[in-house]
Amino acid sequence: MSRGQAMVQWTRTRLFSSWPSALATLAIVILAAKLLPALIDWAFLRAHWSAGDGAACRGADAGACWALVTAKYRFILFGTFPVDQHWRPAMVIATLLALYGVSGFHLLPAKKLCSLWLAALIAIGVLMWGGVLGLSYVENQRWGGLTLTLLLSTFGIALAFPLSILLALGRRSEMPIIRWSAIGYIELVRGVPLISVLFMASVLLPLFLPQGVSIDKLLRAQLAMILFAAAYLAEVVRGGLQAIPPQQEEAALALGLSYWQRVRYVTLPQALRVAIPPLVNTFIGFFKDTSLVVIIGLFDFLTTIKVSLTEPAWSGFGIEAYLFAALGYFAFCYPMSRYSQALERRSAHGAGLGALREN
Amino acid sequence: MKFNINILAGALTLALFCAANSHAGPTADSVVKKGFIQCGVNTGLAGFAQPDNNGEWRGIDVDLCRAVAAALLGDAKKNRYTPLTAQQRFTALQSGEVDILSRNTTWTFARDAGQGINFVGVNFYDGQGFMVPKKRNIKSAKQLNGAAICVQPGTTTELNMADYFRANKMKFKPVVIEKLEEVLNAYFTGRCDVFTTDVSGLVAVRAARATNPADHMILPEVISKEPFGPVVRHGDDHWQDLVKWTLFAMIEAEELGLTSKNIDQQAQAGNPVVQRFVGATGDFGKMLAIDNRWAYNIVKQVGNYGESFERHLTPLGLDRGVNKLWNKGGLMYAPPLR
Numbered sequence: 001m002s003r004g005q006a007m008v009q010w011t012r013t014r015l016f017s018s019w020p021s022a023l024a025t026l027a028i029v030i031l032a033a034k035l036l037p038a039l040i041d042w043a044f045l046r047a048h049w050s051a052g053d054g055a056a057c058r059g060a061d062a063g064a065c066w067a068l069v070t071a072k073y074r075f076i077l078f079g080t081f082p083v084d085q086h087w088r089p090a091m092v093i094a095t096l097l098a099l100y101g102v103s104g105f106h107l108l109p110a111k112k113l114c115s116l117w118l119a120a121l122i123a124i125g126v127l128m129w130g131g132v133l134g135l136s137y138v139e140n141q142r143w144g145g146l147t148l149t150l151l152l153s154t155f156g157i158a159l160a161f162p163l164s165i166l167l168a169l170g171r172r173s174e175m176p177i178i179r180w181s182a183i184g185y186i187e188l189v190r191g192v193p194l195i196s197v198l199f200m201a202s203v204l205l206p207l208f209l210p211q212g213v214s215i216d217k218l219l220r221a222q223l224a225m226i227l228f229a230a231a232y233l234a235e236v237v238r239g240g241l242q243a244i245p246p247q248q249e250e251a252a253l254a255l256g257l258s259y260w261q262r263v264r265y266v267t268l269p270q271a272l273r274v275a276i277p278p279l280v281n282t283f284i285g286f287f288k289d290t291s292l293v294v295i296i297g298l299f300d301f302l303t304t305i306k307v308s309l310t311e312p313a314w315s316g317f318g319i320e321a322y323l324f325a326a327l328g329y330f331a332f333c334y335p336m337s338r339y340s341q342a343l344e345r346r347s348a349h350g351a352g353l354g355a356l357r358e359n
Numbered sequence: 360m361k362f363n364i365n366i367l368a369g370a371l372t373l374a375l376f377c378a379a380n381s382h383a384g385p386t387a388d389s390v391v392k393k394g395f396i397q398c399g400v401n402t403g404l405a406g407f408a409q410p411d412n413n414g415e416w417r418g419i420d421v422d423l424c425r426a427v428a429a430a431l432l433g434d435a436k437k438n439r440y441t442p443l444t445a446q447q448r449f450t451a452l453q454s455g456e457v458d459i460l461s462r463n464t465t466w467t468f469a470r471d472a473g474q475g476i477n478f479v480g481v482n483f484y485d486g487q488g489f490m491v492p493k494k495r496n497i498k499s500a501k502q503l504n505g506a507a508i509c510v511q512p513g514t515t516t517e518l519n520m521a522d523y524f525r526a527n528k529m530k531f532k533p534v535v536i537e538k539l540e541e542v543l544n545a546y547f548t549g550r551c552d553v554f555t556t557d558v559s560g561l562v563a564v565r566a567a568r569a570t571n572p573a574d575h576m577i578l579p580e581v582i583s584k585e586p587f588g589p590v591v592r593h594g595d596d597h598w599q600d601l602v603k604w605t606l607f608a609m610i611e612a613e614e615l616g617l618t619s620k621n622i623d624q625q626a627q628a629g630n631p632v633v634q635r636f637v638g639a640t641g642d643f644g645k646m647l648a649i650d651n652r653w654a655y656n657i658v659k660q661v662g663n664y665g666e667s668f669e670r671h672l673t674p675l676g677l678d679r680g681v682n683k684l685w686n687k688g689g690l691m692y693a694p695p696l697r
Contacts, residue, residue, distance in 0.1 A: 071412055080414035080440070141439060144414070202447055206454030217441075297402055297442040299410075307403035307410065309540065312567040312675055315405075318540040 079144015164233030240275030384597030566676030
């Protein structure tokens with residue numbers, strides 16, 4: 001079958017296999033032909049990429065006002081960080097992106113990767129806070145924008161994940177106190193919305209503390225997010241653990257492995273592999289949940305965009321602003337889901353199911 | 360008897376003098392110790408408090424905090440800002456998370472008397488009004504019977520409107536939308552006949568959002584009083600005095616014609632009132648336990664009230680209106696600095 005024939009075949013079976021399907025295809029094509037040119041015209045041809053105070057964007061035939069983003073990009077990326085120090089959060093973003101890349105493409109063995117992460121996290125702390133090596137001190141009240149979103153979600157996931165494994169194991173433990181406290185914790189956290197906990201932490205908690213003592217706002221938010229993510233992730237990990245047939249555990253027991261050896265070498269690796277899709281699902285949800293910190297007055301990526309909109313010069317360009325925000329979130333969430341698919345494939349024919357069957 | 364009264368007066372003066380020379384309060388002490396003022400501001404309201412393109416806070420509420428820093432610490436830059444939502448603001452002040460709350464907060468009886476906080480003055484007089492498209496030919500709020508009114512929920516705005524219509528025995532159809540963007544879209548696309556919020560907000564919206572600002576009219580009725588002012592905690596009278604007189608100094612400076620540009624020159628001119636103001640004579644600073652040049656620092660580094668207003672609110676299309684000085688027909692009045 002030639003290439004042309006194959007295409008005709010494909011079109012016939014996929015797009016015009018029946019009357020309803022043919023009609024739907026036609027309707028979609030017509031709609032796209034009508035909408036796309038208008039969209040391109042609006043988003044690119046008539047768009048304004050720079051306009052000092054937004055006046056140029058308000059002409060009668062003006063298209064999309066991307067000038068909003070080009071004017072406010074510093075604020076959107078770095079929040080209220082001192083302007084002469086913007087290279088510091090810029091380096092932090094670059095470091096984080098490099099870390100994601102190195103981990104995502106498996107460029108380093110696990111042990112080296114761990115030390116790299118540790119070193120990078122320390123470097124990030126130094127860059128953000130300063131106060132050493134001649135860097136001026138910047139209180140974390142001034143961190144914001146994309147930098148804050150990335151920091152909150154990276155630290156959140158990195159710390160919540162190990163905690164969630166402990167919780168999942170605790171919930172399956174045979175020791176009643178451990179089991180009941182794990183169940184109590186997970187159910188309690190899952191029973192209240194994150195938004196209400198953030199709210200309580202910022203409105204109620206300060207009233208109980210002695211005057212002048214205040215727990216750092218960012219720390220409060222980060223802690224609340226870690227505790228929350230851990231509870232949800234714990235149930236995902238437990239789901240993975242449930243999927244492992246009990247014979248595996250029994251066989252490991254018969255070999256004389258200790259509890260931690262069984263967990264480390266037998267159950268957990270298999271459970272996590274099964275749980276990859278829901279785990280990444282939760283990570284992605286968590287990444288987007290970081291925008292809830294707006295309730296306690298922290299300026300994350302989405303909030304900086306919203307605050308930019310309150311400026312009279314940019315008032316009314318909500319569509320452009322929110323499109324940009326959506327693009328921003330997509331740029332991080334889509335690679336995450338691609339990564340999860342790659343991970344599934346990798347574990348399926350690496351030391352995965354194939355290897356099991358050979359035994 | 361006369362003799363006795365003199366003694367009494369002398370004793371009183373002495374007592375006052377001692378009190379006046381007492382040490383700074385705990386808030387000022389802690390501010391001096393940590394080297395900056397923690398200032399609670401809005402999370403983003405044009406003209407009042409908003410981070411600019413470089414992330415620097417600007418607005419008249421921000422200027423007030425800068426002025427207090429200039430008075431107490433001699434440097435307007437020694438401020439850290441805590442953006443606060445409407446729900447968080449009083450807790451943040453009560454718990455000591457912020458030293459001043461300068462967040463377009465309406466001074467009401469219940470807040471002043473019931474919340475453990477003190478309002479120290481007013482830096483902007485606002486009030487709720489109505490905006491209508493001119494083509495509807497409405498000249499007064501009394502003609503709004505049966506109108507569909509766009510309003511944001513959860514503020515006093517919604518309650519004031521309900522009160523006003525009930526008091527005037529009129530009916531209305533509220534179109535309640537949370538987000539400012541969306542509520543404005545609803546108004547400008549004609550989903551409702553009227554948009555109501557504070558007059559300053561109406562003016563700013565009309566200037567920034569209407570395709571032709573002249574097509575919209577703000578009705579003459581102002582149905583509520585919304586005096587915004589800085590707030591401090593109960594229990595530190597010295598701090599309250601300091602913030603209060605910082606605001607008054609800004610207003611007084613405008614009345615005396617002192618600006619950030621001309622104050623150096625005016626200080627040389629020998630007018631005794633100005634001499635007292637800039638701290639060349641008298642000991643006003645000592646009474647507040649701060650530098651005698653405190654008022655000079657405020658005007659030099661931040662400017663007078665009018666300068667602050669013109670810097671932040673005039674560009675939004677707001678005119679001074681009731682926020683003019685008392686001797687120009689407005690409400691801004693500072694007790695005499697003497």
